[in-house]
Amino acid sequence: MDGYPGLEQPLVTIGDISVTSTTVFTPSGQAPVKEVHWTFTDMSRTTTAIPTWAIVLAVVFFLFCFLGLLFLLAKEERTYGYAQVTVQGRNLLHVVQIPVANPMMVADLNSRVNYARSLSYGQ
Template sequence: MNEHPEPGRPWQGPGNGPAGWGLPPDPHGGGLDPYTPSAGGYMPAEGATPLPGEPTLLTIGDIAVTQNTVITPAGRFPIKGTVWTVTDMSRAEQHTPTWAIVVAILVFWWTCLLGLLFLLVKETRVNGHVQVTVQGAGHHHSTLVPVSNRVIVTQVNHQVNHARSLAA
């Protein structure tokens, strides 16, 4: 069933869709809140009921972590005893930038081989993603975090180490 909203009419989310979808309507008139059971979102796992007003300490992709709870799209579960795994699937590529090629061509006409030195200039591009997996209390969830530089890889590793310290 692939239905698109009518032109000029904003998408209201599945909660406000046809009754045939089998989802309760959203009482707030917008999309579903995935972490509020009263709005038809995901139900917490047994024993993982967070404290009222418990703040989110960190977010890794679509995984949120509070002091006592891990929140994923599949549900909530206690953070104690969880196992966190990080897999760096990024890669670094070196290439000659466009500006160096243009300068090499322009300088080559004036000083012959001196312009070729600009072709030795290299830039490093990082792309790919980091996979973070959390397992615990009968749940397993994996998320991918896109990477555009090495700082993001380091940041994700620090966040997972923080989550590991909360799980201990």
């Protein structure tokens, strides 16, 4: 954005929300960063299950020896759902739901929202 004087670089983006040092930009509008309130809601779920390949191998190797049952000890974590971020100001309300595939994505989004909060409180 070097060719556009007066425009600030975004410090953080959260889905379709961009935050500069002075303004929050969303598809619903914009608001000064010091006048917004942030909400982060983790609506994801992580489950642990025995993967299909382990069940198949356990059945196949059980026919030859009982060691095939050790394949049933294999576990696989699956994360699904989304994280919801809400930014609310005097004339602004915008909600974005971001799909997550692992717990690290949830932590990353939470830290981005906390950084945006720190920009809001720092003004």
